[in-house]
Amino acid sequence: MTVNEKPLPPGPRGIDAAKFLFNSTRDFKKPMSEMAIEYGEIAHVRNRGRDFIVVSGHEAAKHVLITNQDNYRKGLEYELLRIVLGEGLLTSEGETWRKQRRLVQPMFAKRYLKNFTAHMTRATAEVLEGEPFADLPDGEVVDISEAMMALTLDIVGRALFGADLSGKTARKVGPAMNDVLSLGTKMTRRLPTFVLAHMPGMNLKKAISVNPEGRRFQRALEDLKSVIDELLAERSRQADPGDDLVGLMLSARDEETGETMSREQIGDELMTFMLAGHETTSNALAWTWRRLSLNPAARERLFEEVDTVLGDRIPDMDDMDRLPWTRACVEESLRIDSPVWTVGRQALDEDEILGYRIPKHASLMVLISMIHRDPRIWPNPEGYDPSRFLPENAKGRPRHAFMPFGAGRRVCIGSTFATVEATLLAAMIGRHLRFDLPTGAEVEAEASITLRPKHGLPMLVFHRRPGPVPDEMPEPDLAAV
Numbered sequence: 254m255t256v257n258e259k260p261l262p263p264g265p266r267g268i269d270a271a272k273f274l275f276n277s278t279r280d281f282k283k284p285m286s287e288m289a290i291e292y293g294e295i296a297h298v299r300n301r302g303r304d305f306i307v308v309s310g311h312e313a314a315k316h317v318l319i320t321n322q323d324n325y326r327k328g329l330e331y332e333l334l335r336i337v338l339g340e341g342l343l344t345s346e347g348e349t350w351r352k353q354r355r356l357v358q359p360m361f362a363k364r365y366l367k368n369f370t371a372h373m374t375r376a377t378a379e380v381l382e383g384e385p386f387a388d389l390p391d392g393e394v395v396d397i398s399e400a401m402m403a404l405t406l407d408i409v410g411r412a413l414f415g416a417d418l419s420g421k422t423a424r425k426v427g428p429a430m431n432d433v434l435s436l437g438t439k440m441t442r443r444l445p446t447f448v449l450a451h452m453p454g455m456n457l458k459k460a461i462s463v464n465p466e467g468r469r470f471q472r473a474l475e476d477l478k479s480v481i482d483e484l485l486a487e488r489s490r491q492a493d494p495g496d497d498l499v500g501l502m503l504s505a506r507d508e509e510t511g512e513t514m515s516r517e518q519i520g521d522e523l524m525t526f527m528l529a530g531h532e533t534t535s536n537a538l539a540w541t542w543r544r545l546s547l548n549p550a551a552r553e554r555l556f557e558e559v560d561t562v563l564g565d566r567i568p569d570m571d572d573m574d575r576l577p578w579t580r581a582c583v584e585e586s587l588r589i590d591s592p593v594w595t596v597g598r599q600a601l602d603e604d605e606i607l608g609y610r611i612p613k614h615a616s617l618m619v620l621i622s623m624i625h626r627d628p629r630i631w632p633n634p635e636g637y638d639p640s641r642f643l644p645e646n647a648k649g650r651p652r653h654a655f656m657p658f659g660a661g662r663r664v665c666i667g668s669t670f671a672t673v674e675a676t677l678l679a680a681m682i683g684r685h686l687r688f689d690l691p692t693g694a695e696v697e698a699e700a701s702i703t704l705r706p707k708h709g710l711p712m713l714v715f716h717r718r719p720g721p722v723p724d725e726m727p728e729p730d731l732a733a734v
């Protein structure tokens with residue numbers, strides 16, 4: 254049987270398909286997850302001639318993201334991101350992407366991560382000693398999602414701009430980035446914009462400018478771009494570009510071609526790291542605190558571990574091996590509340606997956622959130638059980654049954670950065686503070702680009718001990734790496 258004689262994957266047809274598509278306009282994640290439960294690890298629905306495939310098993314996902322990855326490009330959902338991130342790593346394709354990844358990959362090597370780790374722990378110590386936690390009476394409510402968001406944005410900013418950060422860069426880039434992110438997130442929820450964009454004579458840029466919110470988004474984006482241009486122009490004039498990510502990008506040279514990165518390309522990467530690097534990690538941490546407050550035994554074990562391992566020390570990368578339970582708490586939360594719950598692809602050509610036909614140009618959604626709930630691999634999938642991630646229990650599990658950072662050549666470049674960041678921040682914060690969900694609090698998740706708490710995450714804060722003193726901490730020092 255040739256590929257085009259194979260059946261399409263099962264899925265809703267007729268009125269059921271219409272119902273599915275209608276429900277997807279309000280909430281994308283729920284109907285797709287239901288489709289996965291009803292029809293299995295690969296399902297299909299058609300709308301106005303467009304084929305739509307939901308992939309929810311690790312074998313089918315491996316086929317799309319690894320085995321036959323040459324046949325799949327980034328999906329249509331990346332269109333809006335492309336307006337913000339241009340030809341950055343997350344959104345570019347083909348030779349542009351390949352060249353960039355080759356140049357940028359070394360910047361995430363261990364020797365640089367050590368330097369970034371010092372930024373992470375310093376920023377955390379400053380938060381524990383300052384806003385919003387220091388001097389807060391026990392039992393006060395703080396939006397933990399917002400607090401983690403501010404902290405991770407600060408950290409990615411420090412990794413990018415290093416020394417500049419105390420100065421005007423932080424004051425300008427931070428708020429401009431925040432505007433773009435919050436307006437951009439709202440735009441992703443406006444389905445009519447996407448429908449309009451596909452009308453004759455329209456494109457996404459034009460569709461966005463139709464409503465006032467979209468125009469505000471475009472203005473915020475222009476402001477941010479001019480701040481970044483100014484910053485890069487200033488940096489290029491300096492004799493020593495510096496050893497933060499911006500500096501590394503300014504001095505990077507392709508080993509094969511000798512080419513350097515253009516200012517425009519550096520600007521796109523900078524936006525990409527800011528966007529891809531902070532909200533994801535922040536949500537990972539927020540969900541971890543929520544799960545731990547609902548699982549006191551797991552939290553108690555984390556407290557014991559961080560008290561024993563850290564004492565009054567500030568952790569560094571070498572502590573990762575000494576914090577297996579803290580890391581397992583973070584990883585179990587990445588499994589059950591995956592911040593990136595889906596990745597989208599488009600088939601360049603017809604393909605076959607698990608005996609089914611995938612039509613040319615079909616849109617595929619790889620549902621990471623469902624792969625992480627496969628009961629064949631994860632007994633009691635809805636239960637929060639960090640012990641699954643202790644090294645002795647992870648043996649024998651199919652490698653791609655856990656893919657919070659995606660898979661294949663487009664796998665997250667910041668996966669180690671994020672794992673180290675989330676683990677060390679959880680350890681430092683857990684050493685000093687305890688967060689409890691208020692009795693009866695319900696936390697609704699919103700599946701936008703990332704899975705985030707819809708109305709924030711208000712939690713009661715209690716001090717376990719005073720915070721560390723940032724002035725006594727070592728400065729990040731690349732020369733020592």
Ligand code: HEM
Pocket residue numbers: 327342343344354409525526529530531533534537591592593596597657658659660662663664665666667668670671
């Ligand atoms: C818990 C935190 C994080 C999660 C869950 C996460 C998840 C992901 C996923 C699933 C992808 C693949 C997207 C796709 O295949 O379409 C991705 C790509 C990417 N991520 Fe992350 N990420 C995290 C943190 C970070 C950090 C800290 C950075 C940078 C500092 C970063 C930078 C990127 C970049 C640049 C890409 C595009 C890579 C490429 O296509 O070459 N991410 N991330």
